[in-house]
Amino acid sequence: MKQRKGLSWLWFALGMVYFFLPLAATFLFSLRGKRDVLSFVAYKNVFVDPIFLRTFSFSLEMAILTVVAGLALIVPTAIWIHLKVPKAKPVIEIFTLLPFVIPPIILAFGLIRTYSRPPLALVSSPALLVAGYVIVAFPYIYRSVDAGLRAMDLRGLSEAAQSLGAGWIHLLFLVVLPNLRAALLSATFLTLAIVIGELTLANLLAWPAFGPYMALMGRNRAYEPAALAVMSFGLTWGAIGLIQALTRSGRDKSAGLGTGAR
Amino acid sequence: MAFLELHGINKSFGSNAVVKSLSLDVAKGEFVSLLGGSGCGKTTTLRMIAGFETPDEGRILMDGADVSGLAPNRRKLGMVFQNYALFPNMNVRRNIAFGLRIARADKARTERRVDEMLELIHMEEFAQRFPHQLSGGQQQRVALARAVAIEPAALLLDEPLSALDAKIRLKLRDDIRAIQRRLKITTIYVTHDQEEALSISDRVAVMLAGRIEQIGSPFEIYNRPATPYVASFIGTLNLLPARVLEAASGLVEVDGQRIRVAGSLDAAAGSELSLRIRPEAIAIEGSSAANEAGDGRETLRGKLENLKFLGSIVRQVVALGSREVYADVFNDPSLVFPSIGDEVRMRFARESCLVSPNAALAVAVETED
Ligand SMILES: Nc1ncnc2c1ncn2[C@@H]1O[C@H](COP(=O)(O)OP(=O)(O)O)[C@@H](O)[C@H]1O
Ligand SMILES: [Mg+2]
Numbered sequence: 001m002k003q004r005k006g007l008s009w010l011w012f013a014l015g016m017v018y019f020f021l022p023l024a025a026t027f028l029f030s031l032r033g034k035r036d037v038l039s040f041v042a043y044k045n046v047f048v049d050p051i052f053l054r055t056f057s058f059s060l061e062m063a064i065l066t067v068v069a070g071l072a073l074i075v076p077t078a079i080w081i082h083l084k085v086p087k088a089k090p091v092i093e094i095f096t097l098l099p100f101v102i103p104p105i106i107l108a109f110g111l112i113r114t115y116s117r118p119p120l121a122l123v124s125s126p127a128l129l130v131a132g133y134v135i136v137a138f139p140y141i142y143r144s145v146d147a148g149l150r151a152m153d154l155r156g157l158s159e160a161a162q163s164l165g166a167g168w169i170h171l172l173f174l175v176v177l178p179n180l181r182a183a184l185l186s187a188t189f190l191t192l193a194i195v196i197g198e199l200t201l202a203n204l205l206a207w208p209a210f211g212p213y214m215a216l217m218g219r220n221r222a223y224e225p226a227a228l229a230v231m232s233f234g235l236t237w238g239a240i241g242l243i244q245a246l247t248r249s250g251r252d253k254s255a256g257l258g259t260g261a262r
Numbered sequence: 263m264a265f266l267e268l269h270g271i272n273k274s275f276g277s278n279a280v281v282k283s284l285s286l287d288v289a290k291g292e293f294v295s296l297l298g299g300s301g302c303g304k305t306t307t308l309r310m311i312a313g314f315e316t317p318d319e320g321r322i323l324m325d326g327a328d329v330s331g332l333a334p335n336r337r338k339l340g341m342v343f344q345n346y347a348l349f350p351n352m353n354v355r356r357n358i359a360f361g362l363r364i365a366r367a368d369k370a371r372t373e374r375r376v377d378e379m380l381e382l383i384h385m386e387e388f389a390q391r392f393p394h395q396l397s398g399g400q401q402q403r404v405a406l407a408r409a410v411a412i413e414p415a416a417l418l419l420d421e422p423l424s425a426l427d428a429k430i431r432l433k434l435r436d437d438i439r440a441i442q443r444r445l446k447i448t449t450i451y452v453t454h455d456q457e458e459a460l461s462i463s464d465r466v467a468v469m470l471a472g473r474i475e476q477i478g479s480p481f482e483i484y485n486r487p488a489t490p491y492v493a494s495f496i497g498t499l500n501l502l503p504a505r506v507l508e509a510a511s512g513l514v515e516v517d518g519q520r521i522r523v524a525g526s527l528d529a530a531a532g533s534e535l536s537l538r539i540r541p542e543a544i545a546i547e548g549s550s551a552a553n554e555a556g557d558g559r560e561t562l563r564g565k566l567e568n569l570k571f572l573g574s575i576v577r578q579v580v581a582l583g584s585r586e587v588y589a590d591v592f593n594d595p596s597l598v599f600p601s602i603g604d605e606v607r608m609r610f611a612r613e614s615c616l617v618s619p620n621a622a623l624a625v626a627v628e629t630e631d
Contacts, residue, residue, distance in 0.1 A: 156347035159314055160405075162334040163341035164361035164412060174360075178351040 023233065030226035042223035043231070051213060056196070059210035062126065063195035066133040067188050070141045073134065075184070078145045079176060082154050089146075096139040107132060108204035123205065132201045133191075140190040148183025152176075182247040189239040197232065264323075265290035265448050266311070266416055271320035273306055273472075280306045282472040283320070288416075291446040293439070294477075295459035298469035299495070304452040307469075308418050311450065313337050324415060340409030340447075342419040346401040348393040354380070354404050355389040361412035379407040382441060399430040406438065416448040423458065435462055456496050460484060468492045490618045493538050500544070500587050502537040504617075506530065512612075517583040521560040524612040535617055543614035544589035546578050547607045548600045560615070562587075562608045566600050580608055 033041035046052050081088050099107075111132055115122040122128045154176065161171045177184070202209035218225040264287035273281040281303045288294050296304045309315040311322060313334035322329050329337055348357050356363075358379050362372040380386045383403040393401055402422055409417060422438070423431045439462050442449050453459050459466045460480040467477040468491075476488040487493035494501070504514040509527040513520060514535065529535060546566070564580040564587060571577075571593070578589045578599070589608055591597065600606050 152350070153345065153347065156343055156345055157349060159312075159334070160341065160343065160347040160349070160408075161360070162314075163312060163337075163339055163418075164408065165335050165338070165364040166360075167335055170364055174363075175349055175351075179349075 023230075026226050027230050030223055030230050033223040033227075042227040046224050046227050046231070051208075055208055055210045055213040058208055059196045059198075059202075060192075062130060062133060062207075062209065063192045065126075065130045066137055066195050067191045069130055070134045070137050070191060071184065071187065074138065074141045075145055075177075075180070076172070078142060078149060079154065079172070082146075082149045083158060092142065096142050099136055099139055104136065104198075104200040105204070107135060108201050111201075112204065126207070129201060129205050129207055132205070133195050133198065136198065136201070137191040137194055140194065141187040144183045144187035144190065145180065148180040149176075151183075152179045182243070185243045185246055189243055193236055193239065264288060265292075265325055266450070267321075267323040268307075268311070269321045269323070271307070271310060271317045271322070273303075273310060273315065273317050280472055281310070281317075284472065284474055285320075286467060286474065286477070288448060288450065290448055293442055293449045293451065293462065293464045295451045295453055295463040295466045296469055297453055297456060297459040297466050297495075300454055302469045303472040304454075304469055305420055308420050308450060308452050311416075312339055312341055312418055338412065338415045340412060340414035340417045342402070342405050342409050342417070342422045344421040344424055346393070346398070346405045346425075348401055348405055348408070350393050353390050353392050354385065354396070357393070357404055358408045358411050360408060365412065375411055379411050382410070382444075383407045383437070397430075398426050399434055402426065402434060403437070406441065410441065410445060410447065414447070416450065417442065418450050418452075420452045421454065422451075424453070424455070431458075438462065460496070468495060470495075487616075490538070493616065493618075498541050498588060498590075500537075500539045500541060502539070502582070502585065502587070504535045504537050506533050506535060516562060517585070519562055521562060521615075522612060523615050523617055527617065529619075535619065538616045538618060539587075539610055539614060541577065541588035541590040544587070544608045544610045545591070546580070546589050546600065547609060548604065559609050559611055564606060564608060566602055566604050566606045568602065569599055578606075580606060582608075 028038075030042050031038040031040065033039055033045065081092060111128055112123060114120065115128055157175050157179070158171055161175050166174065197211050197214070198209070199211035199215055203212050203215075214225065214228055217228060266286075266288040268284060268286040271281055271284045272279070284303075284307060286294070296307060298304055306315060310317050313329070313332060313336075317330070324337070349360065352360065355376055358376045359372050362375060367375070376389075377386075380389055383406060385400060385403060385407075388396065388400065388404075393404070396404065402425075406422070419438070423434055426434065435458060438451075451459070451462065460483065463480060465477055466480055466483050468475045468483060470491050476483060476492045478486075478488075483492065484496055487496060493499055502516050504516045506527055506529050507513045507515050507520065509529055509531060512523045512526055514523060514527070514537070516537065523537065527535070562582060564582040566578060567581045567586065568579040569576060570579065574593050575590050576593050576597070576599070578591070580587045580589060587608060
């Protein structure tokens with residue numbers, strides 16, 4: 001028993017080394033911007049670069065639009081499928097794999113070919129980019145929402161709400177969405193992370209986005225890309241921490257209210 | 263006049279006919295149970311009343327008006343589910359207030375009504391708790407309050423107690439009935455538990471394979487079962503194979519012993535029958551007991567095999583040929599039982615012995631759990 005436990009700790013430690021060693025190395029490397037001293041000069045260089053801010057805020061904007069459009073499209077669809085056509089679930093699951101199977105470059109060329117001539121000349125509109133991002137983010141959004149719906153007895157709750165007089169709007173806003181909070185948050189952060197770093201679509205549709213900027217930096221600089229990598233790690237972890245904190249605080253609040261009245 | 267009427271309802275899922283020309287009238291304020299084994303169509307029937315399923319044929323009337331075309335959220339029916347289905351994101355108070363909030367009742371009235379409901383279910387001090395902080399029984403009480411709060415035209419309950427412990431089940435069963443009586447609310451109660459149905463209902467509808475086999479008061483259902491299925495489903499029943507000796511006088515042979523049943527038999531001599539006798543209709547006497555002729559009672563001899571103490575009842579198990587026959591008596595400290603292994607006589611009134619064609623033996627007999 002004891003031996004077993006020691007062994008699992010060993011595996012855990014190995015895993016941590018495998019995971020953290022490159023990260024630590026990258027971090028150390030990113031601090032070498034100045035000869036012979038450790039400094040944050042590479043980070044400073046990143047932040048003072050006006051293109052960094054411009055591309056980052058453009059991508060953030062696109063990411064937010066993608067989140068809004070993606071959730072508006074996918075959440076009601078997922079609810080509808082769960083309630084009305086549960087048999088279609090496996091089919092949708094196959095659809096969610098398509099963005100992984102089909103390389104984004106094919107998606108990009110498809111979009112360009114279809115939307116570059118009238119009556120649908122949208123190539124120069126950011127709407128097309130967002131539409132493409134919604135496709136890329138679709139698996140993540142759908143699977144988060146699907147997991148959230150599976151965890152909540154959607155059918156039972158919706159029937160209870162309906163018998164109490166609730167229509168679809170009430171059902172959605174008073175019952176389903178509040179109980180989907182954790183799922184929606186994780187869908188949101190995943191989408192943000194994916195879209196902000198996305199390279200292919202932005203490149204081929206020729207938008208000044210953050211993904212192409214990072215790729216460019218990677219080719220031309222030494223320390224700044226490492227600094228960017230460390231920062232994006234930090235951002236992702238921050239987002240995960242935020243999801244945890246927000247969902248936990250929701251639970252604590254409810255628990256607190258209950259004990260208060262006891 | 264009936265308040266809730268089902269007329270010739272048919273419902274199939276694909277090729278599976280689940281409800282078959284079912285008709286039912288429920289009076290205002292009445293408590294009617296749908297009782298039957300799993301898969302007989304109880305839930306489907308209830309869901310058609312609620313509007314969650316659409317009948318293929320037939321009409322559903324409430325207060326004289328056809329509600330068939332009405333969406334579930336327009337029917338004003340309170341519903342209680344087996345798994346409670348409370349809203350996990352709302353505390354008890356907000357769960358109960360949900361229907362009133364949807365109906366845009368004014369705030370003061372809503373608060374007052376919720377307080378009334380909390381009092382009705384004795385859960386005032388739990389108003390701020392969330393569902394996951396309550397026991398199953400408490401959750402179901404909240405679900406009941408939530409359904410009743412909107413003053414529904416009728417209350418529909420689908421096996422509301424089957425997820426609860428036996429003790430809480432009994433308590434909540436009485437609470438449900440008490441609340442229903444107090445509010446005089448028309449109620450349809452689905453259950454597979456015959457004791458539950460008999461103890462709680464004004465009338466019980468026993469269902470089999472999508473049809474109502476019999477509907478009547480618990481007393482009628484228990485004492486005058488209309489079909490062999492009802493007889494075997496309700497309570498415990500002894501089934502004895504018999505052979506007709508003399509149809510006109512009701513003389514039959516059971517395990518080589520001759521007895522008479524009440525009236526004459528509509529069967530040829532030599533044909534097979536089955537006799538149905540409730541355990542409580544059979545009295546056991548030691549074989550030395552005197553005089554048995556002429557009192558209109560019949561006797562079968564067997565060997566006492568076992569005595570089972572079931573609390574208020576003692577079940578005497580008698581071997582009759584290769585069969586076991588149950589005879590129940592109320593527990594009483596002054597009772598003296600024959601010894602196990604003794605020859606005993608089982609005595610019963612002719613009238614308590616019901617006759618059915620032998621085909622009835624094919625019906626699954628549900629005795630004890
Ligand atoms: N939505 C449905 N689709 C297909 N078959 C169903 C559906 N609902 C119920 N059934 C079938 O109908 C029959 C009766 O079900 P139900 O009304 O739930 O029975 P009960 O509540 O008496 O146990 C069962 O055989 C069940 O499998
Ligand atoms: Mg059922």
